[in-house]
Amino acid sequence: EVQLVQSGAEVKKPGESLKISCKISGYSFTSYWIGWVRQMPGKGLEWMGIIYPGDSDTRYSPSFQGQVTISADKSISTAYLQWSSLKASDTAIYYCARLHGGYSSTPADYWGQGTLVTVSS
Amino acid sequence: EIVLTQSPGTLSLSPGERATLSCRASQSVSSSYLAWYQQKPGQAPRLLIYGASSWATDIPDRFSGSGSGTDFTLTISGLEPEDFAVYYCHHYGSTSYTFGQGTKLEIK
Numbered sequence: 001e002v003q004l005v006q007s008g009a010e011v012k013k014p015g016e017s018l019k020i021s022c023k024i025s026g027y028s029f030t031s032y033w034i035g036w037v038r039q040m041p042g043k044g045l046e047w048m049g050i051i052y053p054g055d056s057d058t059r060y061s062p063s064f065q066g067q068v069t070i071s072a073d074k075s076i077s078t079a080y081l082q083w084s085s086l087k088a089s090d091t092a093i094y095y096c097a098r099l100h101g102g103y104s105s106t107p108a109d110y111w112g113q114g115t116l117v118t119v120s121s
Numbered sequence: 122e123i124v125l126t127q128s129p130g131t132l133s134l135s136p137g138e139r140a141t142l143s144c145r146a147s148q149s150v151s152s153s154y155l156a157w158y159q160q161k162p163g164q165a166p167r168l169l170i171y172g173a174s175s176w177a178t179d180i181p182d183r184f185s186g187s188g189s190g191t192d193f194t195l196t197i198s199g200l201e202p203e204d205f206a207v208y209y210c211h212h213y214g215s216t217s218y219t220f221g222q223g224t225k226l227e228i229k
Binding site: 046104105112113 | 165219221
């Protein structure tokens with residue numbers, strides 16, 4: 001069974017750093033792209049970027065380039081999303097998702113449960 | 122970057138009725154790269170349709186997708202109570218991924 005299990009909710013202060021995780025099981029981690037999606041409170045979905053764990057090829061949406069870092073650790077089948085300095089506007093639910101079919105030009109078919117990140121002073 | 126505009130913003134219908142949701146792209150997109158998702162409160166999105174008209178796994182056939190170029194449609198024939206949710210269209214390309222702003226399908 002394909003599963004993407006994300007780390008738990010976080011409460012942080014502005015300026016702090018954060019790394020959230022997405023643990024994969026049920027398929028070959030290195031054979032499928034993983035994407036990250038933001039959903040701000042009461043708002044729609046925003047695509048942040050993708051990574052291919054097989055070779056760490058990473059692509060960011062223009063709005064998120066330089067704002068976050070996406071990475072992966074093949075040894076533990078886990079993808080990460082990290083911030084070096086959080087802002088209040090980073091408050092959102094963050095989803096990881098597997099891209100179907102092993103290619104970058106495919107939709108996300110399996111999703112994590114989401115990680116709520118709250119940034120507040 | 123391709124912009125997807127969904128209409129209407131909110132659609133109020135009764136169970137059993139037919140829902141027609143629209144997604145318009147700012148430039149022509151390959152139908153191979155257009156998907157639809159359903160999202161219920163507190164849940165992750167669920168893939169319904171990909172390639173504009175292909176059903177994802179375990180999706181009932183009352184959901185159907187169509188369209189090409191800049192205009193795409195998701196049709197739900199015979200609404201069930203569990204279908205009331207927010208629906209997003211999504212363009213996925215090797216260098217560009219965007220979502221529409223969503224259509225909320227609510228019970229009338």
